[in-house]
Amino acid sequence: MTPTEQAERTLRRTVPLIVVAVVLVAAVYVRALVFTPYEMVQGPAQKIFYIHVPSAWVAFLAFGIVGVTSVVYLFLKDPRLDLFAASTAEVGMVFTTAVLVTGPIWGKPIWGTWWTWDARLTLTLFLWFVILGYLILRTAVHEPGQRARYSAVLGILGALLVPFIHISVYLFRTMHPMPVVLRPGRPTLPGEMLATLLFGFAVFTFLFAALLRYRYALARLADARAHAEAERADA
Amino acid sequence: MLETLRLALAIAAKDVRLEFRSRTAFVSALVFTALVLAIFNFARDPTAVSASDLAPGILWITFTFAAMLGLNRAFGLERENRALDGLLLSPASRTALYLGKVLANLVFVGSVEAIALPLFALFFNVPILPVLLPLVLVIALATVGFVAVGTLMSSMAVNTRLAELMLPVLLLPFLVPPVTSAVQITARLFAGRPFSEALGWLRLLVGYDVIFVVACILFFESTIEE
Amino acid sequence: MPENGGFMVAAYVAAAVIYLSYTVYLLRKGLRKD
Numbered sequence: 001m002t003p004t005e006q007a008e009r010t011l012r013r014t015v016p017l018i019v020v021a022v023v024l025v026a027a028v029y030v031r032a033l034v035f036t037p038y039e040m041v042q043g044p045a046q047k048i049f050y051i052h053v054p055s056a057w058v059a060f061l062a063f064g065i066v067g068v069t070s071v072v073y074l075f076l077k078d079p080r081l082d083l084f085a086a087s088t089a090e091v092g093m094v095f096t097t098a099v100l101v102t103g104p105i106w107g108k109p110i111w112g113t114w115w116t117w118d119a120r121l122t123l124t125l126f127l128w129f130v131i132l133g134y135l136i137l138r139t140a141v142h143e144p145g146q147r148a149r150y151s152a153v154l155g156i157l158g159a160l161l162v163p164f165i166h167i168s169v170y171l172f173r174t175m176h177p178m179p180v181v182l183r184p185g186r187p188t189l190p191g192e193m194l195a196t197l198l199f200g201f202a203v204f205t206f207l208f209a210a211l212l213r214y215r216y217a218l219a220r221l222a223d224a225r226a227h228a229e230a231e232r233a234d235a
Numbered sequence: 236m237l238e239t240l241r242l243a244l245a246i247a248a249k250d251v252r253l254e255f256r257s258r259t260a261f262v263s264a265l266v267f268t269a270l271v272l273a274i275f276n277f278a279r280d281p282t283a284v285s286a287s288d289l290a291p292g293i294l295w296i297t298f299t300f301a302a303m304l305g306l307n308r309a310f311g312l313e314r315e316n317r318a319l320d321g322l323l324l325s326p327a328s329r330t331a332l333y334l335g336k337v338l339a340n341l342v343f344v345g346s347v348e349a350i351a352l353p354l355f356a357l358f359f360n361v362p363i364l365p366v367l368l369p370l371v372l373v374i375a376l377a378t379v380g381f382v383a384v385g386t387l388m389s390s391m392a393v394n395t396r397l398a399e400l401m402l403p404v405l406l407l408p409f410l411v412p413p414v415t416s417a418v419q420i421t422a423r424l425f426a427g428r429p430f431s432e433a434l435g436w437l438r439l440l441v442g443y444d445v446i447f448v449v450a451c452i453l454f455f456e457s458t459i460e461e
Numbered sequence: 462m463p464e465n466g467g468f469m470v471a472a473y474v475a476a477a478v479i480y481l482s483y484t485v486y487l488l489r490k491g492l493r494k495d
Contacts, residue, residue, distance in 0.1 A: 011491045018484060025480065029473060043463035048472040055476070074457060094483045098476050105472040109465035129408045136404060140395035150391045153454045154405065157384070160450055164412040164443055171435050172415065207480070214487055221494060 004228060007221035014214040021207040028196075028203050036196045048106040050196050054204035055098040056124065062092025062208065063127055066134070067159030070152035082148035083223060085155060086138060087215040089131050091208060096128045119169045126165050130158040239331045246335025250309075251342050260308035261343065264301060268351045271297050272358050286359045291421040294355050295414050298348055298374070302381040303406075305344040306389045307399050309336065333386065333455040340382045348374060366424040373420045373440070380413035380444045387451040390458045409447075416440040 001009070032050040039046040065088045073081040103121050104114040115121070134154050141147040189197065254260060275293045279286075352374070356363045363370055385406050392401040416436040423433045 008494075011494075015488065015491075018488065022481070022484060025477075029477070033469075033473070038462060040462055043465045044469040045463075045465040045472075047469050051473060051476045074454075091483075094479060098479045101475050101479065102472045105468050105475065109463065109468045126408045126411065133405045133408065137391065137395070137401065140397070140401060141391075146394065149457045150394075153387070153391065153457050156454065157387075157409065157447075157450060160446060161409055161412075164439065164446075167439055168412045168415045171419075171439065211484065211487060214491065218487070218491055218494070 002228075003224035004221060007217050007224055010217040011214060011221065014210060014217060017210040018207075018214060021203070021210040024203040025207055028200050031199060032196050036192055037190075039193070042110055045106060045109040048102055050200045052099060052102040052106055053197065054200040055095050055102065056120065057201060058204050058208045059092055059096040059099050059124065059127065061205070062088050062095060063131070063159065063162070066092065066131075066155045070155030070159075073148065073152045074156075077148075079144065079148060079223070080220070082144075082151060083219040084216055085151060086135075087212055087219050089134050089155075091211045091215050093128070093131050093135065094211075095204075095208065096124060096131060099124050100128060117169065117172070119166060119173065122169045123162065123165050126161070127158075130154075130161065134158065239328075239334070242328060242331035243334035243338060246332060247338035247342070250335065250339035254308070254339070254343060260304075261346065264304040264308070264343075264347050265350055267304060268297055268301050268347055269354055271300055272351065272355055276358060287361065287425065290355075290359050290361050290425060291418045293359065294352075294421060295377075295418045297351060297355065298378070298417075299381070299410060299414060301347040301351060302344050302378065302385060303403060305340050305347065306382070306385040306402060306406075308343070309340055309386075309389055329456040329459065330452055332459070333390075333452060336390075337382055337386045340386055341378065344378055344382055345375075348378065361425055363425075365427075369430065370421065370424055373417055373424070373437075376440050376444060377413045377417035380440065380447060381410060383444070383448045383451050384409045387455055387458065390455065412443045413440055416443070 028050065032047050036047065036050070038044060066085050069081050069085040069088065073085065100121075103124070107116060107121075108114050134151060137154060138147055138151055141150055272293070275289075275297070276286075279289060352363065352370075355361065385402070388402055388405045388409075392398045392405060395401045416439045419436045420433040420440070423430070
């Protein structure tokens with residue numbers, strides 16, 4: 001089977017996975033909205049938690065994958081690693097955006113303000129900027145080898161940046177207390193809520209995996225077609 | 236090791252000589268920096284906020300702009316340097332090339348900062364002389380951080396079409412830890428607070444410099460491989 | 462219990478829009494390649 005045919009087959013086979021994933025996300029929605037009890041202090045808005053936190057987990061997972069894949073790429077120079085990293089970055093971007101959108105919508109009723117420079121939101125914001133820079137850089141570099149190398153360097157440096165942003169925010173916060181209307185704190189989750197959250201983790205991770213598989217197959221397809229054309233041009 | 240340093244100095248010297256022969260970029264950077272400082276005076280409500288509250292932030296935003304300018308002007312030299320790259324094949328030379336570029340950029344940015352600092356003190360009435368030595372130390376540490384990462388980003392951005400736009404997009408997230416630390420330490424220096432309060436930030440700044448200078452030296456060769 | 466159900470709905474809808482849009486975009490991109 002040619003690489004092109006292989007990629008096309010993966011694409012077709014991944015569609016049902018995506019469909020299942022979307023249905024499962026709908027299930028999470030139903031479970032969270034209808035079958036999970038309300039939290040008395042925060043009110044209904046607390047339920048945003050069940051979407052926001054799993055999305056954040058995936059966003060950071062994606063970023064970590066980009067970092068690790070970038071390191072391995074610099075050693076092995078396999079172009080498939082580069083395509084995989086790029087696909088992960090793109091899909092990860094979607095989840096990161098969801099975190100940055102749901103975060104403030106949750107924050108406004110709970111903390112009284114749309115945005116706070118708390119550790120996690122700030123870190124997510126800069127992750128978003130670094131991934132954006134990564135994706136823009138890729139569109140701006142045309143030679144595949146160079147693009148792969150540049151992406152890998154940026155991916156690794158971005159991963160190195162994470163602890164420093166975290167520490168910066170932590171040091172900053174010990175000076176400036178956050179505006180607080182209601183303190184969500186870190187209560188131990190009662191069973192029902194924990195179950196919903198864990199279900200959310202599993203489903204969003206599955207969605208990520210399905211979308212990533214599809215996106216990666218698309219990248220392999222484009223790459224295979226470009227190679228086939230180049231070969232035809234040479235012949 | 237010594238050979239690498241000597242080569243780095245030679246590369247830096249060549250860049251600096253080229254730069255100061257025309258001086259246009261340097262003078263433009265100075266004028267720009269002075270104008271930015273002046274505009275900041277009007278970018279606030281003088282009845283609501285005192286200049287001394289905003290001073291550290293103003294200083295470091297200005298220095299960040301200066302660093303961007305310094306890194307941008309290196310692009311022109313970059314294209315001339317293409318011919319040189321072909322000669323530099325050994326890993327040691329690549330490290331030397333990176334260090335040489337960093338040094339040249341440090342000279343440029345440092346010179347702009349050296350003139351901007353007294354101007355800043357003048358415009359915003361900040362008594363910098365009592366804290367001059369620690370202030371210069373902080374400026375040096377933060378600038379090393381900016382320029383080390385910036386030089387690496389430049390070597391990638393230069394190969395893109397809109398290099399001058401690409402550079403800030405890539406670099407600015409990486410400037411958050413050094414700029415934040417520098418502003419916090421500077422604020423404490425200006426306020427005459429005991430230095431112990433700024434130790435956490437100082438450690439962050441030094442840690443950042445160490446990690447990122449090493450990382451950039453390691454990864455630089457991936458940005459110029461043929 | 463505070464009355465902030467509107468925010469809950471807004472966030473759930475926003476997230477759904479984000480994820481669905483990307484999924485549709487991706488699937489369409491795959492279909493177009495054929």
